[in-house]
Amino acid sequence: MSITTHWFLPTHGDGRSIVDRPHVTAAAADTPRRPDIDYLAQVAQAAEHVGFTGMLTPTGSWCQDAWLTTAALLARTRRIKFLVAFRPGSLTPTLAAQLAATYQEVSGGRLLLNIVTGGESVEAQRYGDWLDHDERYARTDEFLAVLRGIFAGGPFDFDGRYYQVRGATSFARPTPQPPLYFGGSSDAALPVAARRADVHLTWGEPPGAVARKVQRLRELAAEEGRTLRFGVRAHVITRDSSAEAWATAQRFVDQMDPADVAASQERLARTESTGQRSMVALHGGQLTGNARDLEVHPGLWAGVGLLRGGAGTAFVGSHSEVADLIEEYHAVGVEEFVLSGYPHLEEAYWFGEGVHPELARRGLLAHPETPVQQPVPA
16 A cells, blocks of 8 residues: 545645734734635645645635635646545535536546535534534435436436435546545444545544544445545644754744633534544643643644644654654555645645655655646646
8 A cells, every 4th residue: 555645725824823813923924825826826836746646625614615726726737636625515416426527527637525524513504504413424425325326327316315316417427536535533424434435534643543443444344345545634844853843833832822722722622523522632722832742642743733623733753753653654554644734835845855755765655646637828
């Protein structure tokens, strides 16, 4: 099993801090970067240049639309794929199949799909979705059954609790069929992943916890006569030396306001997401002032989760040390890594020029495929 790496497209903005508005200094270096198309193109081109296979583009009311933004970036890139996140509750499976088929035609096969069922009712309700947590996963199960039926060629009939379709089809089959990435750690989520997903993504918990999840999902998938691939979603701070990397983590801690941390932890304490609760449990909401106090496994830092939801951990260390940690995850079955860093432009180069060569020397790195794509206009 070789390793595939993906980067993150910061469609909500970017900067040199995990704090939205750093309070320690007003220096220009800490000014947030707006997610205009020219900056996002720089990030995408950097990720492509240093060998990432794809880019995760998030979904939610707090960021730009993933379908539109990545479609605009197709003409600014040549090879990199886009892992487009979307919520099954916000569109029908037939429309999703049509979007996927269109995307594959215009991009030359550069689409990956990230199914975001959504762990928070508050966010879902912004879109008019009033199902509870477990029902959203039950609906996702039906959504993916219909989507795969259409991908198989259709016309497809389905009678379920949430979807009833007759003759569902698309103008063309998406070629190649985009793999389905799926996140979720709850008892409601895991069986859906086992039945429908191609790649299960989990937050960057310590390797032992990830190993237990991988084993459970392998067993569930085997019961369905299927196999899964596994991925980890995390941040990264990698430098030429361990001391430089941890100095960056310490700078992030120094910029944190304890009042902001307390407010963030109060909000995250109300989460419905099993995976998010695991992130919170790693750091316990404690800001001590010393970045190394938040190292929950060698090279795994839980400091990001003090202020931000979602991925709350980062791989921190020298390029060799970060490669060691990646290899540790790989040993328990993880093949794909969806990574990000602050700022995303510079950190893509740190990882791509530092860790990618180290993984290649170890014989672990998969070479990105080159899609069939028209030349980028001059």
